[in-house]
Amino acid sequence: MLFHSLDFALLLIATLIIFYFFPPKIRIYLLSLSDILFYIVSGVEYLLLFIVVSAIVYFCALRMIFDSRYKKIYLWTGILIALSNLIFFKYIGFILTNINHILHLNLLQGNILLSHLILPIGISFYTFQLVAYLVDVSKKKIEPCRSILTFWVFVSFFGHLIAGPIMRGKVYLPQIEKIEYKSFQIENMKYGFYYIVLGLIKKTIFADTLAPKVDFYFSQTANLNSLEGWFAAYLFAFQLYFDFSAYSDMAVGIGRLFGLKLDVNFRTPYISANATEFWKRWHITLSNWIKDYVYIPLGGSRKGLFSQCLFIIAAMTVSGIWHGASWTFVIWGLYHGLLITGHKIYTVLTKNLHPSYTKGLFYKIFSVILFFQLTTIGWVFFRANNINEAFALVCKMIKLSHLDYNPVYLTYFLFIALLYLLHLAEYFLTIHRKSLVFFWDKYVPEYLRAAIYTIILLVLILFIKTEQNTFIYFQF
Amino acid sequence: MLHLRYFKTIIYFMIYLLVIQLCLPYFIPANIIYDNRLNYDFVKNRTTNIDTVLEQVKIIIEKEHLKDYVVILGDSVAYSNPGPSDKSISYYLNEMAEKEERSFRVFNLAMPAMQTGDIYTMLLKMKQHGISNDHLIINIVYAGFVKRDPDPPAVYWLQQQLKSIDIDSYQKIESNLPASSNNEEKGFNVFKNIKTSINIFLYENISIFMYKDLLQLYFTEKINQIRGKIPVETKSVQPWYAKDFLPELLKQPEYRRDYADNMFEMDGNNPQIYFLNKIIELQKGKNTLIFLAAVNDELLYDDINKSGYQENLQRIDNYFKDKPVDYLNFYGKIDNKLFSDHIHLIPEGYYYLSKSLYKTINTWKIN
Numbered sequence: 001m002l003f004h005s006l007d008f009a010l011l012l013i014a015t016l017i018i019f020y021f022f023p024p025k026i027r028i029y030l031l032s033l034s035d036i037l038f039y040i041v042s043g044v045e046y047l048l049l050f051i052v053v054s055a056i057v058y059f060c061a062l063r064m065i066f067d068s069r070y071k072k073i074y075l076w077t078g079i080l081i082a083l084s085n086l087i088f089f090k091y092i093g094f095i096l097t098n099i100n101h102i103l104h105l106n107l108l109q110g111n112i113l114l115s116h117l118i119l120p121i122g123i124s125f126y127t128f129q130l131v132a133y134l135v136d137v138s139k140k141k142i143e144p145c146r147s148i149l150t151f152w153v154f155v156s157f158f159g160h161l162i163a164g165p166i167m168r169g170k171v172y173l174p175q176i177e178k179i180e181y182k183s184f185q186i187e188n189m190k191y192g193f194y195y196i197v198l199g200l201i202k203k204t205i206f207a208d209t210l211a212p213k214v215d216f217y218f219s220q221t222a223n224l225n226s227l228e229g230w231f232a233a234y235l236f237a238f239q240l241y242f243d244f245s246a247y248s249d250m251a252v253g254i255g256r257l258f259g260l261k262l263d264v265n266f267r268t269p270y271i272s273a274n275a276t277e278f279w280k281r282w283h284i285t286l287s288n289w290i291k292d293y294v295y296i297p298l299g300g301s302r303k304g305l306f307s308q309c310l311f312i313i314a315a316m317t318v319s320g321i322w323h324g325a326s327w328t329f330v331i332w333g334l335y336h337g338l339l340i341t342g343h344k345i346y347t348v349l350t351k352n353l354h355p356s357y358t359k360g361l362f363y364k365i366f367s368v369i370l371f372f373q374l375t376t377i378g379w380v381f382f383r384a385n386n387i388n389e390a391f392a393l394v395c396k397m398i399k400l401s402h403l404d405y406n407p408v409y410l411t412y413f414l415f416i417a418l419l420y421l422l423h424l425a426e427y428f429l430t431i432h433r434k435s436l437v438f439f440w441d442k443y444v445p446e447y448l449r450a451a452i453y454t455i456i457l458l459v460l461i462l463f464i465k466t467e468q469n470t471f472i473y474f475q476f
Numbered sequence: 477m478l479h480l481r482y483f484k485t486i487i488y489f490m491i492y493l494l495v496i497q498l499c500l501p502y503f504i505p506a507n508i509i510y511d512n513r514l515n516y517d518f519v520k521n522r523t524t525n526i527d528t529v530l531e532q533v534k535i536i537i538e539k540e541h542l543k544d545y546v547v548i549l550g551d552s553v554a555y556s557n558p559g560p561s562d563k564s565i566s567y568y569l570n571e572m573a574e575k576e577e578r579s580f581r582v583f584n585l586a587m588p589a590m591q592t593g594d595i596y597t598m599l600l601k602m603k604q605h606g607i608s609n610d611h612l613i614i615n616i617v618y619a620g621f622v623k624r625d626p627d628p629p630a631v632y633w634l635q636q637q638l639k640s641i642d643i644d645s646y647q648k649i650e651s652n653l654p655a656s657s658n659n660e661e662k663g664f665n666v667f668k669n670i671k672t673s674i675n676i677f678l679y680e681n682i683s684i685f686m687y688k689d690l691l692q693l694y695f696t697e698k699i700n701q702i703r704g705k706i707p708v709e710t711k712s713v714q715p716w717y718a719k720d721f722l723p724e725l726l727k728q729p730e731y732r733r734d735y736a737d738n739m740f741e742m743d744g745n746n747p748q749i750y751f752l753n754k755i756i757e758l759q760k761g762k763n764t765l766i767f768l769a770a771v772n773d774e775l776l777y778d779d780i781n782k783s784g785y786q787e788n789l790q791r792i793d794n795y796f797k798d799k800p801v802d803y804l805n806f807y808g809k810i811d812n813k814l815f816s817d818h819i820h821l822i823p824e825g826y827y828y829l830s831k832s833l834y835k836t837i838n839t840w841k842i843n
Contacts, residue, residue, distance in 0.1 A: 462695075
C-alpha cells in the first residue's frame with residue numbers, strides 16, 4: 001500500500017478517527033489491526049511469515065531474561081531466524097548464481113521455487129529492527145517487551161514498516177507502551193501534515209516526474225556520451241533523494257499524527273562535504289544501525305587506523321549488500337567504504353597540520369561540490385542494470401572523452417542546478433523552520449494561508465498519477 | 477485565539493475549494509477534449525472523463541444558446557477513424573449546416589470500440605447532464621450482432637457508469653462481461669469496492685479531479701510550446717489498397733469473428749438486441765437515425781458473399797423495419813475506393829457518408 005494512494009488515505013483516516021475518538025484502551029489493538037491490513041495487501045503468506053518471525057524474536061528476547069543461562073542461545077536463535085528469513089528471500093538466488101559461476105554447477109536450473117520467489121516487502125527493514133531489538137535486549141540496553149501486541153506495533157507500525165526509518169527499542173518502545181496516554185494535540189497534527197505534504201510534493205512532483213527520464217537514460221547507457229552520462233547520474237541522484245526522503249518524511253508525519261516521534265532519515269545529504277558527513281545525512285537510521293551493530297562489534301576505532309579502515313570498508317560493504325542482492329550494490333557499498341576511509345586518512349594526515357584553508361568558506365564549497373560528484377558517480381552503480389554497464393558509464397563520465405557538446409546540454413545542466421537549488425532551499429527551510437513557523441503563525445493572514453493550502457492541494461491532485469509509482473526503496 | 481485562526485483558515489480553505497468546484501468548468505479550454513469530436517485518448521485512459529466531456533459539451537450548448545443540436549454516438553466509424561477531427565462526419569455535417577445557414581450544431585460523442593451498451597449508457601449520461609437526445613445519430617456494425625464469447629463485452633467502456641445508473645440492465649448483461657471486468661465485484665472485497673466507489677465519485681463529481689487530466693494535457697501542451705516542440709502533423713489517410721498488410725491482418729482470429737456467418741440471435745438474449753431495444757424505447761417520439769456501417773466488399777469479398785452473412789444482413793434490416801427510427805444500411809452504397817481499410821473510410825468517404833446522413837437530418841423538424 002503506497003502512502004500516496006487512496007487505499008492508504010482511507011486506512012489512515014479511519015485509523016486516526018478511531019484512534020482519537022474511541023477509548024484509548026483499544027489503541028494498541030487498533031494499530032495492530034491497521035498494521036495487518038496495511039501489510040496484507042502484499043500477500044497473506046508474507047504477512048504470516050512476518051508474524052511468525054516477529055513472534056519468534058519476541059519469545060527469544062523474553063527467554064533471554066527469564067532463562068539467562070541460555071541467553072546466547074536465544075540471542076543467536078532469534079538473530080539466525082530473522083537473518084535466515086532475509087537471506088532466503090533476498091540473497092539465495094544471488095548466492096546460488098555466484099556458486100554456479102564459480103563451481104560451474106547448475107544449481108538454479110529447473111528450480112521452480114526459486115524462480116517464483118518474491119521478496120517480501122519491507123523484509124530488510126523489519127529484519128534489521130528485529131536484530132537491533134534482540135542485541136539491545138541481550139546487552140540490557142532495553143527491557144524486553146512484555147506485551148506481544150506492543151511488540152507487534154513496534155515492529156510493524158505502518159508508518160515505517162516498508163522502508164524505515166529503522167527504529168530502535170530504546171526510544172521507540174516506550175512511546176508505544178504509552179500509546180493510550182497520547183492526547184490529541186494540534187501541534188502534532190500540524191507537524192504531521194507538514195511532513196506528509198512535504199513528502200507528497202517530493203514524491204509526486206519531483207521523484208515521479210524525474211523517473212521516466214532516468215529510466216530512459218539508464219535503458220541505453222551504451223549510447224550516452226560523457227555529458228549525458230553525468231546528466232543521467234545527476235538526475236538519478238535527485239530522483240532517489242526525492243523518492244526516499246519523501247517516504248521518510250511521510251513516515252515521520254504519519255507517526256506524528258499518532259503522537260509517535262519517528263527518527264528523521266535525511267538531513268539534506270547533498271550538502272555534505274565528505275563521505276563521513278554524507279552518512280550522517282543520508283539514510284541516517286541505516287548508517288547508525290551499521291555503525292552500532294556491524295562496525296563497532298567488528299572493532300570500530302579501538303584497534304588502530306588500519307583495522308578501523310578495514311572495518312569501515314567491511315561495514316559499508318554490508319550496507320551495500322543490504323540494499324540489494326547484486327554486485328552493483330556490493331561495489332557501491334565498497335566505494336562508499338573507500339570514500340569514508342579516504343576521508344578518515346585525509347583527516348588524520350591533516351589533523352596535526354591544522355591548515356587554515358580547511359576552515360574557509362571556499363574550501364567548504366569546493367568540498368561540497370567535489371563530494372557531490374563522487375556521490376553521483378556512486379549512484380551509477382546503484383542504478384545501473386549490471387556491473388559492466390555501470391563501469392562503462394563511470395569510465396565515460398570520468399574520461400570526459402566523448403563530449404559531443406550540444407547547446408541543449410546547457411539547459412540540461414541548468415535544470416540540474418535548479419534541482420540543487422531546491423535542495424538548498426530545503427536545507428534553509430529545515431534550519432530556519434522555527435522562525436518560519438513563527439512568521440507563518442503570526443504574520444500570514446488566514447485568507448492567504450488558505451490560498452496557499454488550496455494551491456498545494458490542487459498541484460498535488462494534478463501531479464498524482466493514476467498508476468502510482470512505487471517507492472524505489474520498496475525493492476530493498 | 478490560535479484555534480480561531482485555524483478555524484478561519486479552514487473556512488477560507490473550504491470557500492476556495494467551493495469556488496474552484498463551481499467555476500473551474502467555465503475557465504477550461506474545452507477544445508482540448510472536444511474538437512469536432514471527443515478526445516479519444518482523454519476518455520480511453522480514464523472512462524470517468526466522459527463526464528468531463530459531457531459537462532463541457534453542455535457548457536458549449538449553454539454559451540451558444542443552442543436549441544437544436546444533433547448528437548452522434550457510435551464506434552470508430554462515427555468517430556471517423558483514422559482521419560483527423562476536421563475530416564470527421566461531425567465536422568462535415570456542421571459545415572453543411574453552416575453553408576445552408578441552418579442554426580443546429582452536431583456534437584460527435586462517438587468513440588472507437590463503443591458498443592451498443594455504451595451507447596445506451598451514454599444516452600443515460602446525457603440525460604444526467606441535461607444534454608438533449610431529441611436528434612440522435614447512431615452507428616452500428618455487423619460485428620455487434622455476432623455472438624460474444626464474451627468478448628467484446630456488450631458494454632466496453634462504461635461498465636461502471638451503467639452499473640451505477642441502471643443496475644437492472646447491468647445485471648442483465650453481467651454474464652456477457654469478461655471475467656476480468658467484473659472480478660472485483662464478484663469477489664468479497666469490501667475495501668476494493670469502497671475504493672472504487674470513492675474513486676468514481678471523485679472523478680465524476682469533484683471538479684479538480686474531473687479536470688485533472690485535461691489540465692495536465694493543457695499544461696503539457698503549453699510547456700511543449702515554450703520548449704519549441706511542434707506537434708507532429710497527422711499523416712494523410714491512406715486508402716486500403718495502399719496497405720499491403722491488410723489482407724493478412726484480416727485473417728487474424730480477432731477479425732475473423734467480426735464477419736462470422738452463424739445465424740444471428742435476434743431477440744433480447746443477444747446483448748446487441750437487448751440494448752438496441754432499450755435505446756429505441758428511450759428514443760420514442762424523438763428523431764433517431766441508426767445507420768449500419770458498410771464494409772469494403774472487395775477486401776472482404778469471400779466473407780460477405782456467404783449466404784449466412786447475407787441472411788444475417790437481411791435479419792438486421794428486418795429488425796429495423798417496424799422500429800420507430802430512421803434506418804440506413806450503407807452496404808453496397810459506398811465506393812470501395814473510399815475505404816481506408818475493411819470498414820473505416822478515408823476523408824472523402826466520410827464526406828460522402830455525411831451527405832447521406834444530412835439528407836435524413838433534413839427530413840427532421842430541426843432549425
